[in-house]
Amino acid sequence: MRRSSKVIFFLLLVIIWISCKKEDQQTDTDQEELNPEYYSGGSTTSFDASTSAYRRALCNLTAEGISLHTLGDGFFHQNFNPIGSSDAPGLGPLFIESSCASCHIQNGRGNLITNSLEGFLLRVSIPGSGIYGEPLGISGYGGQLQTNAIAGASPEGEVAIIWDDIPITFPDGYQVVLKQPYFSINNPYTSLPPFYLRGGRTAPPIYGAGLLDAISDETLLAIADEFDNDGDGISGKINRVWNKQENALTIGRFGWKSSNPNALQQTAEAFSQDMGITNFLFPIENCEGQSNCVGGTQEGGDISADVLNTTNYYILTLAPPAPRNLEDPNVMRGKQLFSELSCAKCHLPEITTGTHALAELSNQVIRPYTDLLLHELGAGLGDGRPDYDAGANEWRTPPLWGIGLTKIVNPNAGFLHDGRAATLEEAILWHEGEAEDSKVGYMNLSAADRAAVIAFLEAL
Ligand code: HEC
Numbered sequence: 001m002r003r004s005s006k007v008i009f010f011l012l013l014v015i016i017w018i019s020c021k022k023e024d025q026q027t028d029t030d031q032e033e034l035n036p037e038y039y040s041g042g043s044t045t046s047f048d049a050s051t052s053a054y055r056r057a058l059c060n061l062t063a064e065g066i067s068l069h070t071l072g073d074g075f076f077h078q079n080f081n082p083i084g085s086s087d088a089p090g091l092g093p094l095f096i097e098s099s100c101a102s103c104h105i106q107n108g109r110g111n112l113i114t115n116s117l118e119g120f121l122l123r124v125s126i127p128g129s130g131i132y133g134e135p136l137g138i139s140g141y142g143g144q145l146q147t148n149a150i151a152g153a154s155p156e157g158e159v160a161i162i163w164d165d166i167p168i169t170f171p172d173g174y175q176v177v178l179k180q181p182y183f184s185i186n187n188p189y190t191s192l193p194p195f196y197l198r199g200g201r202t203a204p205p206i207y208g209a210g211l212l213d214a215i216s217d218e219t220l221l222a223i224a225d226e227f228d229n230d231g232d233g234i235s236g237k238i239n240r241v242w243n244k245q246e247n248a249l250t251i252g253r254f255g256w257k258s259s260n261p262n263a264l265q266q267t268a269e270a271f272s273q274d275m276g277i278t279n280f281l282f283p284i285e286n287c288e289g290q291s292n293c294v295g296g297t298q299e300g301g302d303i304s305a306d307v308l309n310t311t312n313y314y315i316l317t318l319a320p321p322a323p324r325n326l327e328d329p330n331v332m333r334g335k336q337l338f339s340e341l342s343c344a345k346c347h348l349p350e351i352t353t354g355t356h357a358l359a360e361l362s363n364q365v366i367r368p369y370t371d372l373l374l375h376e377l378g379a380g381l382g383d384g385r386p387d388y389d390a391g392a393n394e395w396r397t398p399p400l401w402g403i404g405l406t407k408i409v410n411p412n413a414g415f416l417h418d419g420r421a422a423t424l425e426e427a428i429l430w431h432e433g434e435a436e437d438s439k440v441g442y443m444n445l446s447a448a449d450r451a452a453v454i455a456f457l458e459a460l
């Protein structure tokens, strides 16, 4: 190591050490006495609540692990360029954004789509499904609209949105207007079928993905209740999706419909589908045989296995941030209501991870507030676009850990699968289907109790 990089590495270790301790704890004894609920990620938990809260490495990572994580941070945040460039070549010919971080803003989510489409992409398909149950792409477009292209090639089209205003009046007279988006494609480069399915998706936050990756199949099978055998009105279904490494259908964990089996495949697919960067899991350019896709194609691997694996290591080793203010009476009241309103039946407060290839992720008691299962949430959120076993109106319960820091990290962020909700309250008001009773229960609370529920979410 050169001297300057030694200094940087040392500073990094100091920052990591600071963000791995809660401010008011001085000694190891204090650490043991801290309410265990602060450890959202078990011993991986970070205590940084600043704008960089989502960019912290697992707190139990070794020094060697931290170097690899730092290298992966570079790949995740760098801009890629077309083939021929000396700096990070491989982008395109078609792509949506040129870096992972331009969608996963500061490792958090994309923007509220009433304001901007940063972090957003449009999934498209024709009705029916393929041999594994996967959606069928549109000929000439594939499964995702490519809105950007390198010089010489041309984009597939632009995302167009029209809005429906849905006024909601609470029993106590309080009013909110929800905005429902409808997506279509402007300026398509070639004809589109008269009828096609579309699903808007915003980039979700990515911290804690390693711990979610480490939740075992057995645990998920044990929580699932597809046919609601316990009769509580809430089912919880597993998605089974094509696993490219195992050449088999395995349990889905990532994406808003749990359509990806693990962090590696999710990362590899993002390189390929979102950035036009081929790799060993996705060797074929995402524009095969398309007339708009000229030049800059490179089958097999725009990036090496090393770059893919190191980026994946970065995803796996991002710590979830600790909650804050759990002793505040308002937050405590909100926590109680969160449970009384059955929010906690889907947003499961505690899970223990299984054994993972990375020892740091194994056997941790975590507080992710998700069951990683699919739930029917009603037609208002539905996109009419099934994905493997996930139905048109079914979505994976998103983790709520760290959600209270969303706007500190990105003030323009939007909630829900397509970034349509400006506030946590709007996100709750979109819940229907299996979560209808929870939503109605929330609307029937006093203003003070509603504020307590929001205060609890903000503390996570
Ligand atoms: C064009 C925007 C965009 C870019 C660029 C992008 N992503 Fe994503 N990412 C998304 C969206 C949208 C989803 C949700 C997909 C879904 O629901 O199926 C997602 C999902 C993910 C997830 C799953 C998180 C979870 O909990 O479900 C991970 C991990 C991820 N991306 C990593 C990456 C990496 C690594 C890169 C760069 C190689 C990248 N993304 C580039 C938009 C983007």
Ligand code: HEC
Binding pocket: 234, 256, 338, 341, 342, 343, 344, 345, 346, 347, 375, 377, 381, 395, 396, 397, 398, 399, 414, 415, 416, 417, 418, 424, 427, 428, 431, 434, 435, 438, 439, 442, 453, 457
């Ligand atoms: C039946 C399961 C279920 C119940 C019950 C439930 N949720 Fe959800 N929740 C979901 C799913 C699934 C989504 C994702 C919906 C989407 O993006 O379209 C979600 C999304 C959210 C979001 C937005 C998360 C994000 O990342 O954008 C918040 C906040 C939230 N729920 C809070 C609550 C609260 C508070 C309650 C109780 C009043 C509750 N939920 C009850 C399943 C549930």
